[in-house]
Amino acid sequence: MFSTSRRMFLTSLIVVQAAISLRVCNAEETVCPEGPxxxxxxxEPNGRTTCLDGTWPTDASNDPAFQIPSTTQYLFLRNIKFPIRENSYRLSHLIHLTDLVIQYSESCEVTxxxxxPFLFQDLVASLDRSTMRRLIFYDINLQTIDDDFFAGFSGLESVEFYGCPIKEFTHRAFNPLAMGAPVSGLPGARNTSSFKTLQVLQDEELTEFAWEVLYPVAESLEVISFSAENLAEITYTPPIDSFGGMFLNRLTQLEIWETHLTTLPESVLNTITGAANAPVNLNFLRNKNICSDCINCSNCELVMPALRPLVNWASGSDFRTLRGSCLSATQGLFEFDIVGNSWDCIDKTTPGTPTTDPPQTTLPLENPTLPVGSSEGSSALPTTAEYVTTSGNWNSTANPTTDRQSDLPGPSNGRKKAHAILMVIAWNFLVTIGVLTARQTKNIYPNKRPLNGPVWFIAHRTLMSLAVVLTLSSIIIIIVDVGGWRDISHAYLxxxxxxxxxxxPFIAVFFRPHLGNARRYIFNYFHWTLGRLTYLLSVxxxxxxxRLPVLGVHEAAAYxxxxxFIVNILLQIGLEVNRHRHIFNARVPPLRPNEFPIDSAQKILLIVDVIFISAITISVIVLIxxxxLHN
Known part of the structure; x- marks a missing residue:
């Protein structure tokens, strides 16, 4: 018979799991009610308005909770449903609006x-869009970016898409940005294009990008960033009216990371001229094969995938080969060095670039030579612009010296950090130690039975119960943070x-046969197999x-x-070998199991394993x- 408390505990777990499963299954079944x-x-002093959680009202709405003053310069909209209707609330009175941030919001059919797909132009149709300077979209269903999307935004300087499932940028998408804002006092006169920054990050739908799409804004673009998981090809066909080609002569930063690209065509590189005497920083993080053509870019400072100290031994040979080909193909005009945490292919023909020693057979891992104009740490993981916080607060810590960061807010990944830390404690520490305890410590204190059970079983059950509590807490935190389901492999797994x-725990409480039962071995095999599979999936x-960019954690944490996991498996194999050696060599009286007292080798391996697991867990927590805090 099982105690009532144990049954209640398991029942509560089942109810919580069912609720979470229901939330996941219904995540995409949205409704568009007429709500508050x-x-x-x-x-008001800073001209900022933050509107959170609700249904976009009609023009007739007089709800005092919904007020967007005409003095608003920065408008942040989060977790809002926009019903498709003709009498929606208009923003025509926002004559000073310069920055618009939309996060976790959607358009929907009323009936x-x-x-x-989000009807962005319907929202801004009544605005004077020529005064707008910056647009940020976070997890908005946009799908296609065409010329209608940017219509009227003649003075736009920056657009940033985070986690938006954009499938296509049409060939005329940036045409409305080709000419800048009207010149005050000169009817018909316009400034040149002011568009400087394009960022498409965490996009899982974009598979191909036509480089010539950027032609209308090529003369003004300074920063281009792509982090599109399925982006496999960047093509370039010179526009018919380009008179010889497209040239990005103000570009300072090109970032392409977390994509499936294997190479960047030379035709694309030839469009990157950059400003006079200012090398273009090319970041190709986690796309190490993309660099093969980049040695032909005479004005580029090539930043290779970060080579972390923990994986030097695994990938060092690849970079030695790369360095050799770099030197050979350019007759010694390029050389690899480490800048910050990344590899640089430094153009030694650039005026002012310091000369370096002859090629070395091993890679220089200390005292890197910094190229002119760079600073230590400048080549670390690419920084993305800061945007709105999940709590709706505004961030005031942005760097005013860059075009990519301003006094716009950024979504805090504080809850994501809490989720990650709790999961690491639960699965990397508690579950790992719990599995180790159940398998390798049954011969420790075999005659002691605190709480009416063996020591190893009490420890195993306690560790696993704590892991369940931390896992549930972590899941609740991340559901609250993201506000629903996210279609990524991490979430599915x-x-x-x-x-x-x-x-x-369900089968352990309700279906585990007693010791000595003829079917007990079936439970043992099932419990063992399911446990190992779950542990492997958790890793x-x-x-x-x-490795999710949104968390912003150093790459070393994943490794x-x-x-x-690998070292723990090896140590457990050592423990198993030691255990079986004792069992096969043991001499025990008849009708007694082949148990053996713990020996020094087992003690050492157990202590080493626990210390190693603890050290790795602490290290990962520190990296997180x-x-x-904002990324």
């Missing part, structure tokens, strides 16, 4: 509740892992989670988790904690 309008907070983990899930 968003709650707005106004910061069916079905979501549709997380749900599968959690579901499998919840099966274990993969943590590895993928640590530390993988290293912990020190990651930038």
């Amino acid at each position: 309008p968003p709650q707005c907070e106004v910061d 069916t509740g079905a979501t549709v 997380g749900v599968i892992t959690f579901s499998l983990a919840m099966i274990q 993969v899930t943590m590895f993928l989670g640590a 530390l988790i993988l290293t912990c 904690a020190v990651a930038p």
Whole structure:
């Protein structure tokens, strides 16, 4: 018979799991009700208005909670449903608006509740868009960016897309930005294009990008960033009216990372001229094969994938080969050095670039030579612009010296950090130690039975119960943070892992036969197999989670988790070998199991394993904690 408390505990776990599963299954079943309008907070001295959670009202709305003053310069809209209707609230009175941030919001049919691609132009149709300077979209269903999207935004300086499932930029998408804002006092006169920054980050739908799309804004663009997981090809066909080609002569930074690109065509590189005497910084993080053609870019400072100290031994040979080909192809005019945490292919023909020693057979890992105009650490993981916080607060810590950061707010990844830290403690530490305890410590204190059970079982059950509590807490935190389901592999694997983990205590309480039962071995095999599968999935899930750009954690965290798993497996193999050696060599009286007392080798391996797991867990937690709060 099982105690009532144990049954209640398991029942509560099942209810929580069912609720989470229901939330996941219904994540895409959205409705578009006529609900209360968003709650707005106004910061008049700074011209900022933040509107959160609700249904976009009609023109007739007089709700005092929804107020957007005409003095608003910065408008942040988060978690808002925009019903498709003719009498929606207009923004025509916002004559001073310069910055618009839209996060976790969607357009939807009033009658069916079905979501549709976000109708951005409907929202801004009544605005004087020529005064707008910056647009930021976070997790907005945009799909196609065409010339209608930017219509009227003649003075736009920056647009940033984060996690928006953009499938295509049409060939005329940036045409409205070709000419700048009207010149005050000169009817018909316009400034040149002021568009400087394009960022397309965390996009899972974009597979191909036509470089010539940028032609209308090529003369003004300074920063281009792509982090599109499935982007496999960048093509370039010179526009018919380009008279010889397209030239990005103000570009200072090109970032292409977390994509499937294998090469960047020379035709694309030839368009990158950059400003006079100012090398263009090319960041190709985690796309190490993309660099093969970049040695032909005479005015580029090439930043290679970061080579972390923990993986030097694994990838050093690749970079030695790369260095050799770089020197050979350019007759010694290029050389690899480490700048910050990344490799640089430095153009030694650039005036003022310091000469370096002859090629070395090994890579220089200390005292890197910094190229002219760079500073230590400047080649670290690319920084993305700061945007709105999940709590709706405004960030005032942006760097005013760059075009990519301003006094716009940024979504805090504080809750994501909490989610990650709790999961690392639960699965990298508690579960790992719990598995180790169940398998390798049954011969420790065999005659002591605190709480009416063996020591190893009490420890195993306690560790696993704590892991369940931390996992549930972590899941609740991330659901609250993101406001729903996210269609990424980390989320899918997380749900599968959690579901499998919840099966274990359920079968242990309700279906585990007593010791000595003829069917007990079936339970043991099932419990062992399911446990190992769940543990393996948890490692993969943590590895993928640590590499998510939105978390901003150093790449080493993911490899530390993988290293912990591999080393722990090797140490457990050593423990198993030692265990079986004792069993096969043991001499025991008849009718007694082949148990053996713990020996010095087992003690050492157990202590080393626990210390190693603890050290790795602490290291990963520190890397998560020190990651930038906004990214």
